[in-house]
Structures are given as structure tokens and as C-alpha cells.
Amino acid sequence: MNPTARDIDSKTEWSPRNPVHKKTPGAVPGVPVDLSYSVDQNGSLVTLPPAQWLICFVPGLRKQWWHPFVNAKHKHVFAMRPLDTANWILIEPWWTRVMVTVLSSVDAVKFLRWGACGDVLRVREAVPGRGNQARGWSNCAVLCSFILGRASHTWTPHGLYRQLCREEDVKHENVEDLIIEQFTSMADKASADALRLDPEAIAAPLETVLTHLGRNIVFAVMDPSILQLGRTAVIEAERFPRATRVYSERLITPAIATLTRILQDASARGDIKVQSCQRAASEFIAMLRGNMHLEVVMELREPPCAAEVDARVNAVVSGFLRGVATKKASGNKSFRNSARDESTNRNALAG
Amino acid sequence: MPWQAKDILADLKSSLDGNGTLVSLRAVDWLVCFVPGLKQEWWHRFVHPTHQHVFAMRPLGARLWLVVESWKNRLSVASLDVLDALKFMRWASAGDVLRAKEHLPGRAWHTRGWSNCAVLTALLLGRRSWTWTPHGLYRRLVNEPGVIRVDMDALLREMEQLSRCTEIDTVKKMRVKQTDGATDGAPCNGEEFR
Numbered sequence: 001m002n003p004t005a006r007d008i009d010s011k012t013e014w015s016p017r018n019p020v021h022k023k024t025p026g027a028v029p030g031v032p033v034d035l036s037y038s039v040d041q042n043g044s045l046v047t048l049p050p051a052q053w054l055i056c057f058v059p060g061l062r063k064q065w066w067h068p069f070v071n072a073k074h075k076h077v078f079a080m081r082p083l084d085t086a087n088w089i090l091i092e093p094w095w096t097r098v099m100v101t102v103l104s105s106v107d108a109v110k111f112l113r114w115g116a117c118g119d120v121l122r123v124r125e126a127v128p129g130r131g132n133q134a135r136g137w138s139n140c141a142v143l144c145s146f147i148l149g150r151a152s153h154t155w156t157p158h159g160l161y162r163q164l165c166r167e168e169d170v171k172h173e174n175v176e177d178l179i180i181e182q183f184t185s186m187a188d189k190a191s192a193d194a195l196r197l198d199p200e201a202i203a204a205p206l207e208t209v210l211t212h213l214g215r216n217i218v219f220a221v222m223d224p225s226i227l228q229l230g231r232t233a234v235i236e237a238e239r240f241p242r243a244t245r246v247y248s249e250r251l252i253t254p255a256i257a258t259l260t261r262i263l264q265d266a267s268a269r270g271d272i273k274v275q276s277c278q279r280a281a282s283e284f285i286a287m288l289r290g291n292m293h294l295e296v297v298m299e300l301r302e303p304p305c306a307a308e309v310d311a312r313v314n315a316v317v318s319g320f321l322r323g324v325a326t327k328k329a330s331g332n333k334s335f336r337n338s339a340r341d342e343s344t345n346r347n348a349l350a351g
Numbered sequence: 352m353p354w355q356a357k358d359i360l361a362d363l364k365s366s367l368d369g370n371g372t373l374v375s376l377r378a379v380d381w382l383v384c385f386v387p388g389l390k391q392e393w394w395h396r397f398v399h400p401t402h403q404h405v406f407a408m409r410p411l412g413a414r415l416w417l418v419v420e421s422w423k424n425r426l427s428v429a430s431l432d433v434l435d436a437l438k439f440m441r442w443a444s445a446g447d448v449l450r451a452k453e454h455l456p457g458r459a460w461h462t463r464g465w466s467n468c469a470v471l472t473a474l475l476l477g478r479r480s481w482t483w484t485p486h487g488l489y490r491r492l493v494n495e496p497g498v499i500r501v502d503m504d505a506l507l508r509e510m511e512q513l514s515r516c517t518e519i520d521t522v523k524k525m526r527v528k529q530t531d532g533a534t535d536g537a538p539c540n541g542e543e544f545r
Contacts, residue, residue, distance in 0.1 A: 045442060059356075100428055103374065128422060134464065252495050
């Protein structure tokens with residue numbers, strides 16, 4: 001045997017000159033590597049908390065031949081849930097498609113009213129789920145169970161209803177409470193944003209404070225989501241009066257309360273003289289809204305632009321202060337208006 | 352005044368539209384994204400290399416995107432902010448993206464046996480389809496008049512720019528690649544998709 005002979009290590013000595021790129025386990029050619037690595041344990045690109053859906057089991061709106069064979073109240077099922085804004089996601093399986101759409105609160109209330117004719121359950125979706133794709137017939141009940149990630153063997157809405165009712169976390173919902181919940185969250189947010197006052201702003205002259213607040217209030221009531229809320233409140237006033245009351249109590253009342261406090265302080269300083277600060281605050285807000293708000297609510301015109309809002313607020317504030325300011329305060333620079341300003345303000349109010 | 356369910360039903364029935372729905376909505380455009388899988392699966396060798404999965408997404412206007420994606424064990428319908436939507440778009444740029452308008456009232460079929468991502472996307476779009484594969488749906492859609500191939504690189508650039516902007520509700524432009532390879536400008540904002 002040749003003394004120089006030795007065992008060859010095939011792994012090291014027979015390896016090619018250019019090392020082969022080691023295949024990254026799990027990575028797929030063509031997909032950005034960072035995306036492949038950023039999938040979560042469920043294989044998803046984004047990790048979202050499981051959403052809560054309102055599953056509405058409802059009677060049919062049109063008669064169908066098969067209706068006698070299913071539960072009287074649970075002939076159809078659809079799912080919906082509110083988004084952060086004034087919109088709702090709706091998933092409704094039709095005969096020939098599955099409708100996935102985003103509805104305004106006004107349209108969502110129609111579906112909630114339909115839900116009120118049957119049963120509404122609040123169900124948390126299961127992630128990653130235990131649903132089964134091979135169900136044969138993907139009707140409304142099957143698709144809703146798949147949305148919820150539930151393993152289910154039923155083909156009827158009532159079967160799904162009974163299955164969900166057996167779960168511990170599933171809650172029955174009252175439709176009016178749902179509408180109130182939606183109204184409250186929207187109104188509270190708008191109100192908090194509009195009525196936020198820094199200590200520096202409160203210390204400013206009354207005219208500046210009123211202008212600042214007035215501007216915020218007009219922008220809040222002209223916000224598209226708040227306008228829709230107002231329309232819904234009017235439409236559903238008869239059926240869901242508690243929900244309509246929320247609109248007034250959560251949106252208008254806090255604004256009046258904040259303004260009342262500001263006017264009381266001004267009155268204590270001797271800047272203004274009014275019989276009732278609360279009534280004056282209420283009238284100030286009524287002046288801000290005026291016909292313009294009604295016209296926008298009724299879609300007779302577009303919401304005002306920023307310049308139009310500024311002109312209106314300036315006009316209202318100067319008009320209001322002319323009516324309530326004491327002689328002492330009127331002598332101050334902040335309360336004076338030139339004749340030209342008054343003419344401009346009158347035009348702004350008329351517009 | 353207490354209301355009765357039958358009164359509400361009668362009221363609702365009177366407000367049904369021609370398609371039998373409570374609200375009449377216009378057909379919207381979806382971005383239908385045919386993509387390779389993010390993780391290797393044993394069955395990937397039997398399907399098209401870049402069309403192994405399909406999902407649909409569309410903008411909702413105010414910084415939000417709606418993404419409908421069929422998982423193995425559930426149907427995910429989620430609203431995503433711009434940054435998260437950007438991840439899905441980057442994934443989509445690895446495959447092909449078609450912009451297709453959903454069909455109202457639809458011609459799809461419930462009894463397809465296996466409701467996988469391709470079948471559920473066809474159901475979302477209201478399309479009658481006999482295929483069970485994403486690539487089959489792609490071939491079905493790409494031959495339809497009105498369906499356009501989206502240049503995702505251009506859209507990604509727009510989105511990356513938008514994700515840095517504070518005001519997203521400005522009018523945007525999406526470059527749309529025509530079948531002959533030419534590019535054409537088409538408006539792309541939330542309103543346009545609604």
C-alpha cells in the first residue's frame with residue numbers, strides 16, 4: 001500500500017470550489033427573505049389580535065321554497081363588526097357570491113335591525129382556527145363558521161347557532177345596546193378631541209378661547225362620521241330612542257358644559273354679564289351650527305372648508321361677545337371690532 | 352314605544368333592492384394577488400411556482416386596507432393600516448396582481464366541494480369558476496375584459512411614499528401595466544375603489 005495513501009473525507013475534500021449556497025430552511029424562492037422570516041407562528045405576515053364578530057342569525061327577507069325546512073328565526077346568518085372609525089365590516093354570503101364590504105353606521109344599523117329580528121351573538125374568532133375547507137357546500141352557515149375558525153359539521157344557521165351557544169365566551173347581544181355602544185364611543189371621541197383645552201389656552205383672552213373652542217366644535221359636528229351618526233340618530237329615534245339620546249348627551253351636552261364653565265369664569269372676572277351662563281353657552285353653540293349644519297346633515301351642501309369655518313366662527317364669536325360683554329370689557333382691545341370687520345362677519349353669518 | 356320584529360321585517364322587506372339586499376352598493380375593484388407561499392409546503396411542487404396562494408385586498412380610503420385571505424382553517428377578513436398592508440403588497444410583488452371588479456349579484460357557486468383560497472376568492476369576486484388552483488383562477492381572470500394587470504413595483508413606491516406621509520387622502524396615481532407592456536396612469540385612491 002502506498003504510504004501516502006490516506007482516507008479521503010468526502011465532506012471536505014470533494015466539496016466544490018465555490019461553496020453551494022445553503023438553502024435557508026423554509027424560505028421560498030422569489031419571496032423577499034425578510035418576509036419569509038417575519039411570518040408569525042400562525043404563518044401570517046401580520047399578527048392581529050382575534051377580532052370579535054357579531055354573528056346575526058336572521059329570518060329571510062324574501063320567501064324561499066326551503067324556508068319551511070329550517071328554523072323560523074334562523075334562516076340566514078351573516079357576520080359584522082365595527083371598525084375603529086364610523087364604519088362596519090360586513091360579510092354576508094349570498095347565493096352567488098360572498099359580500100365582503102364596509103358599511104357606514106347608517107347602513108350597518110339596517111343590518112343590525114335585521115339582526116334584532118333573530119339573534120345576535122358576539123363571538124371571538126379562533127386564530128389560527130380549526131375550520132375545515134372540505135365541507136362540500138359552502139353556504140352561509142359554513143362560511144360563517146369558517147370566518148370564525150370553528151370546526152363545525154352543520155349546514156344550517158340554527159345548527160351553528162346551537163353550536164356557538166354551547167361555547168363559554170359567546171354572548172347574546174341586544175341590538176339597541178350595540179347601537180348605543182357604537183354611538184357612545186364615536187361621540188365620546190369626537191367630544192374629547194373638540195373640547196380639549198390646554199392650561200395656556202384657558203388663560204388666554206375670552207375671545208381667543210371661544211374662537212379656539214368654536215372652531216373645534218364646528219369641525220367636530222361637520223366630521224363625516226359624526227354627520228352620519230346624526231342622520232342615524234334621527235332615522236332610528238322612534239325605534240331606539242336611548243341611542244338617539246346618546247347623540248345629544250355625549251356630543252352636545254359636554255360642549256355646553258365646557259362653555260358654561262368658561263363663561264362662568266368670565267362672568268366672575270366681570271368680562272361678561274349674562275343671566276344664565278348655561279343658556280348663553282347653548283345659544284353660542286346654536287349660532288355656530290346654524291342653518292349650515294342642517295344643510296350639511298341633509299346633504300344639501302358640502303361640509304365647509306377651513307376658511308369658511310374660520311370666517312363663521314369669527315363672526316359668531318364677535319357677535320356673541322357684542323351681546324354679552326360688559327362696558328369695561330368692551331373697552332379692551334380683544335373685544336373691539338372695526339366697522340369693516342362687522343360687515344365681514346355679517347356676510348359670513350348670512351353665508 | 353316597543354317595536355315588533357314583524358314590523359321591522361316588513362319595513363326591511365320594503366327597502367330591498369333588485370339584488371335582494373338591504374343596501375345597494377356599487378361593485379368595487381379588488382386587487383387579486385397570486386403569490387408564492389411564504390413557507391414551503393409539500394404540495395407546492397404540484398402547483399404553479401409563483402401562483403401557490405391567492406388573496407384579495409382593497410383600500411378603504413382613510414389609511415386602511417381590507418385584506419381577505421383564506422387560511423387553512425379559517426377565512427381571515429382584516430382591516431390593516433398602511434404599514435401592514437405594505438407587507439402584503441411586497442408579498443404580492445413576488446407574484447402577479449390583477450385588478451378585478453367584483454360581480455353583482457354574482458354567478459359563483461356554493462357547492463364546490465373544497466373551499467380553498469382560489470374557490471373563496473372566486474366566490475368573493477362572484478365569478479363562476481371550475482378551478483381549484485390559484486393559477487387556474489389567474490388564467491380565468493386574466494382573459495376577462497376589464498381585468499388589468501397591476502404594476503406592483505409602481506404601486507409599492509406609491510405606498511412607501513404614502514406610508515411616510517401624514518395625509519394619505521390625497522389623490523394618488525397607480526401605474527397600470529397594459530397587456531401590451533405599455534404603462535398608463537390610472538387614479539388610485541380609496542374613493543376610486545369603492
